[in-house]
Amino acid sequence: MASEAPRRAMQTGRVRSDGAHDGFLRHNNFQWLKVGASVSLAAILAYLLIDVQPRPNGGSWYGYVLGTVGAGLIVWLTLLGLRKRVMTPGAWSLKAWTSAHVYLGLSLIVIATLHTGFQFGWNVHTLAYVLMMFVILSGIFGVSAYATLPRAMSANRDEMTEAQMLESLRAIDRQLHDAAQPLELRQAELVRSSLEQDPFGGSLWQRLSGNYPDCETRAAQAAVRTENAYKPKLGNDPLEKIDGLLARKEAMLARVRRHLRLKALLEIWLYVHVPLTFALLAALFAHIISVFFYW
Amino acid sequence: MTFIVRQLSRTAEGREIVRTARQETDAISIGRDAGNAIHLADLAVELHHASVSTRDGGQLEVESTCGLPFEIDGRSTLQAQINPATGAELRFGGHRVGISAEEGIAVLTVERVGALSDASESREEIGLFTLKGLLPGRRPVAWGLIGAVLLIFLAWPIFTYATSHGVEKRSAGFHADRMWLSGPLSIAHKSLKANCQACHVNKFEAVRDSACLTCHRDDAHAHADPARIALAKEPPGIGARIKGLFQTAFNHQAGRCVDCHTEHEGAGRMPATAQAFCTDCHGSLKTRLTDTRLKNAGDFGTDHPQFMPAVTVGTDAHGGRLYRRVSFDAHPVDNNGLKFPHAIHLARGGSIARMAQTMKAEQGFGDSLACKDCHAPTADGTRFKPVEMERDCGMCHSLAFDRIGGTFRTLRHGDPAQVVADLRAYYRSTGPDRPISLGGMARRRPGDYAASETTLDYVAGARAYGGQAEDAVKAVFSPGGACFDCHVVTPTGNGAEPFEVRKVVQPDRYMKKGWFDHNAHRSETCISCHAADTSKAATDLLLPDLASCRTCHVGEGGSRMKPVKAPVESSCAMCHDYHIDAGAPWLARQKVDRTKGQPRFVPAVASVR
Numbered sequence: 001m002a003s004e005a006p007r008r009a010m011q012t013g014r015v016r017s018d019g020a021h022d023g024f025l026r027h028n029n030f031q032w033l034k035v036g037a038s039v040s041l042a043a044i045l046a047y048l049l050i051d052v053q054p055r056p057n058g059g060s061w062y063g064y065v066l067g068t069v070g071a072g073l074i075v076w077l078t079l080l081g082l083r084k085r086v087m088t089p090g091a092w093s094l095k096a097w098t099s100a101h102v103y104l105g106l107s108l109i110v111i112a113t114l115h116t117g118f119q120f121g122w123n124v125h126t127l128a129y130v131l132m133m134f135v136i137l138s139g140i141f142g143v144s145a146y147a148t149l150p151r152a153m154s155a156n157r158d159e160m161t162e163a164q165m166l167e168s169l170r171a172i173d174r175q176l177h178d179a180a181q182p183l184e185l186r187q188a189e190l191v192r193s194s195l196e197q198d199p200f201g202g203s204l205w206q207r208l209s210g211n212y213p214d215c216e217t218r219a220a221q222a223a224v225r226t227e228n229a230y231k232p233k234l235g236n237d238p239l240e241k242i243d244g245l246l247a248r249k250e251a252m253l254a255r256v257r258r259h260l261r262l263k264a265l266l267e268i269w270l271y272v273h274v275p276l277t278f279a280l281l282a283a284l285f286a287h288i289i290s291v292f293f294y295w
Numbered sequence: 296m297t298f299i300v301r302q303l304s305r306t307a308e309g310r311e312i313v314r315t316a317r318q319e320t321d322a323i324s325i326g327r328d329a330g331n332a333i334h335l336a337d338l339a340v341e342l343h344h345a346s347v348s349t350r351d352g353g354q355l356e357v358e359s360t361c362g363l364p365f366e367i368d369g370r371s372t373l374q375a376q377i378n379p380a381t382g383a384e385l386r387f388g389g390h391r392v393g394i395s396a397e398e399g400i401a402v403l404t405v406e407r408v409g410a411l412s413d414a415s416e417s418r419e420e421i422g423l424f425t426l427k428g429l430l431p432g433r434r435p436v437a438w439g440l441i442g443a444v445l446l447i448f449l450a451w452p453i454f455t456y457a458t459s460h461g462v463e464k465r466s467a468g469f470h471a472d473r474m475w476l477s478g479p480l481s482i483a484h485k486s487l488k489a490n491c492q493a494c495h496v497n498k499f500e501a502v503r504d505s506a507c508l509t510c511h512r513d514d515a516h517a518h519a520d521p522a523r524i525a526l527a528k529e530p531p532g533i534g535a536r537i538k539g540l541f542q543t544a545f546n547h548q549a550g551r552c553v554d555c556h557t558e559h560e561g562a563g564r565m566p567a568t569a570q571a572f573c574t575d576c577h578g579s580l581k582t583r584l585t586d587t588r589l590k591n592a593g594d595f596g597t598d599h600p601q602f603m604p605a606v607t608v609g610t611d612a613h614g615g616r617l618y619r620r621v622s623f624d625a626h627p628v629d630n631n632g633l634k635f636p637h638a639i640h641l642a643r644g645g646s647i648a649r650m651a652q653t654m655k656a657e658q659g660f661g662d663s664l665a666c667k668d669c670h671a672p673t674a675d676g677t678r679f680k681p682v683e684m685e686r687d688c689g690m691c692h693s694l695a696f697d698r699i700g701g702t703f704r705t706l707r708h709g710d711p712a713q714v715v716a717d718l719r720a721y722y723r724s725t726g727p728d729r730p731i732s733l734g735g736m737a738r739r740r741p742g743d744y745a746a747s748e749t750t751l752d753y754v755a756g757a758r759a760y761g762g763q764a765e766d767a768v769k770a771v772f773s774p775g776g777a778c779f780d781c782h783v784v785t786p787t788g789n790g791a792e793p794f795e796v797r798k799v800v801q802p803d804r805y806m807k808k809g810w811f812d813h814n815a816h817r818s819e820t821c822i823s824c825h826a827a828d829t830s831k832a833a834t835d836l837l838l839p840d841l842a843s844c845r846t847c848h849v850g851e852g853g854s855r856m857k858p859v860k861a862p863v864e865s866s867c868a869m870c871h872d873y874h875i876d877a878g879a880p881w882l883a884r885q886k887v888d889r890t891k892g893q894p895r896f897v898p899a900v901a902s903v904r
Contacts, residue, residue, distance in 0.1 A: 053569035054560055054566030055560055061534040061535065061537040064537065123476050166423065173411065174411065181327055181336055185342075189338070195412030196413050199413065263426075271436075275440050276440070278437035282440065282441040282445050283448060286445060286449040290475040293475070294472065294498075
């Protein structure tokens with residue numbers, strides 16, 4: 001205990017953050033950004049200095065070096081999929097790994113582009129390159145989503161969990177159901193259509209855009225409002241209660257849908273990033289085999 | 296009449312709760328209104344939806360009271376008769392009403408089957424807020440893409456390879472290994488683009504020379520003994536060592552045609568081989584190939600040995616040219632057997648210039664002679680034809696010695712014996728010109744001394760005329776004579792052929808190891824390279840030396856030792872050919888083709904089929 005005290009004092013006296021609250025982007029004072037940038041810069045410099053004849057291409061000695069480094073990087077970057085399932089702290093923590101994944105993945109743009117020697121065509125070689133670029137672009141989208149969306153998501157949730165959101169919808173539905181009991185069928189149908197519409201339904205585009213033009217709850221509320229508009233407010237009309245409940249449901253739905261949209265944006269890139277990574281691995285394999293098959 | 300109404304509901308754990316009520320009534324009403332005997336809290340049900348009443352024989356009649364249908368055993372209807380003993384199942388919205396009989400009493404069992412709302416349906420909550428279900432899963436898509444890519448881009452081309460292995464020419468159309476094409480083929484090999492196996496004969500085997508030699512049988516001359524080439528090579532640098540690692544790892548032999556002649560580098564001409572491919576050996580050749588007579592050459596601008604033209608040193612017994620390669624630094628002279636001072640021929644004033652002026656109309660000369668008046672280019676424009684006396688000198692240097700009518704008799708050039716014979720024959724067969732006063736049939740009159748003296752002189756002259764032939768022969772072969780002025784003449788002491796003329800030899804090329812093309816230098820004047828206007832002796836070697844060429848030509852990368860006003864970057868291949876033959880080097884051919892817009896040069900041995 002006695003030895004603990006001075007250490008703690010030292011820690012509190014430290015100005016710099018100990019890194020515990022740094023995200024993977026800022027990890028260890030941008031260590032991997034520096035590494036990635038240096039690697040890219042070195043690759044560009046070497047490309048400019050080495051005079052490959054008759055023109056730069058992947059089959060020159062420098063092309064082989066870049067190609068080997070690039071292929072190794074791609075395989076290593078893919079391994080994040082395995083590595084992420086094991087969280088460990090330290091210098092080789094998952095955070096450090098993720099940070100390296102992002103910055104080395106970006107440096108791959110430089111390495112692979114130089115490896116091509118800017119020779120492109122309708123062939124398996126360019127296919128691998130294009131797939132790689134799509135994977136990297138989707139990754140860039142993902143990183144920017146991770147950097148910006150969680151804050152918006154947190155603001156939207158207002159400290160509600162997903163289970164609470166769902167339960168809240170159910171509670172409103174139950175109340176709507178009870179309140180609609182005395183209604184005649186035509187009005188009851190309006191409420192029922194709202195109850196029966198799947199709040200988690202809708203197309204992928206609706207999910208991503210947050211626009212649900214065929215929302216039954218909104219339609220029901222509009223219809224109920226129209227019916228209520230010219231009636232005196234006596235306080236005992238079940239429609240008035242329904243009106244209030246539909247308004248609450250709509251507000252809740254709006255929150256849920258914003259949540260769904262943000263979550264979809266956080267997720268959608270992985271549906272490109274992951275399958276295309278495997279397509280890229282296959283194309284890379286075909287690229288390497290084809291080069292040595294016919295050479 | 297008695298009915299038993301059973302309300303079934305379930306707890307969260309799924310346990311059934313049954314509430315039973317006996318109703319003593321003739322008819323049971325069903326609806327959403329709380330006043331109904333069977334109250335269904337279901338928004339799909341009317342407030343007063345239907346009624347169940349008894350009929351004769353224990354039958355039950357179910358009738359819609361609102362005009363909306365209900366379902367009986369899955370069928371939609373407005374009215375139905377049911378025997379409770381047989382039983383039936385009614386359905387109102389999300390509720391099921393089972394009808395049965397227990398000890399003669401009709402039992403109506405009510406149960407909610409549909410969920411109250413969509414949100415309240417029991418669902419798997421994990422994944423509800425995710426994109427699961429909206430998009431195909433990542434794993435199956437990944438597997439699908441892996442399969443598709445490997446099948447289309449790997450398996451299919453390999454299949455194409457396997458089926459066209461050993462085929463000389465494939466059918467037209469698409470072949471899957473086309474997708475492996477790393478870049479367009481050059482113009483020369485464009486026709487092979489659908490026939491990968493023409494060069495890539497065996498799988499995982501780098502293109503072998505044998506594939507190239509299938510077509511290039513005659514134009515791929517060996518450069519040097521392969522063993523000596525191997526010895527001459529520079530030890531590999533870092534880059535070459537890295538490449539070597541890959542090459543050994545993947546069965547890639549070095550020293551093949553394709554090392555220099557790289558393909559798939561883009562449509563257009565095959566790119567010129569870089570200078571480095573030459574200088575790898577020749578830049579420091581002497582350090583490794585110590586017995587070579589070749590000097591090191593690393594770059595034309597900075598590291599090139601002095602030119603060594605093959606100068607004439609004499610003739611052999613058969614009149615053939617004897618030559619020796621002498622460096623310009625040793626001030627070589629070219630002893631071709633002529634006495635020809637270029638300077639006085641090209642002088643702007645003086646007797647030759649004046650003579651040229653008099654022959655302007657006849658020969659197309661200018662105010663003085665120019666190089667072109669005597670030197671004619673070859674058909675391809677690369678070099679100049681050897682000078683021919685009759686064509687190139689004869690317009691001034693006439694060999695005429697007699698005139699018969701309008702025809703001149705000339706001495707036979709190049710044949711001294713004939714010259715001697717012709718002169719002797721001339722003097723033997725003719726006499727001196729007959730004085731005009733001796734002409735005619737006029738009678739001689741006494742006292743006409745002048746006439747008789749002329750006659751005596753003429754007769755004496757005519758008697759001695761034949762003997763003058765030897766003097767004339769001597770004069771022709773002596774200083775001031777037609778032969779002696781240009782040729783080296785030696786007396787033989789032999790009466791039949793008293794003089795011998797040294798054979799003139801004119802080489803077509805002085806630089807046999809390098810290529811020079813006059814066509815490519817048309818923008819220059821002759822004397823900017825050949826100092827003919829100041830040359831006073833025929834032995835002057837009027838060729839430009841290294842320094843002279845370097846006033847325009849610099850190294851491949853523009854390297855130079857002195858400032859050059861309009862530099863022409865010149866790699867080795869501009870003058871030298873790896874596969875040496877009589878034709879122009881490949882790069883020179885390309886350059887001239889480009890400048891002229893059409894091919895001027897046909898490779899000396901063009902047999903690529």
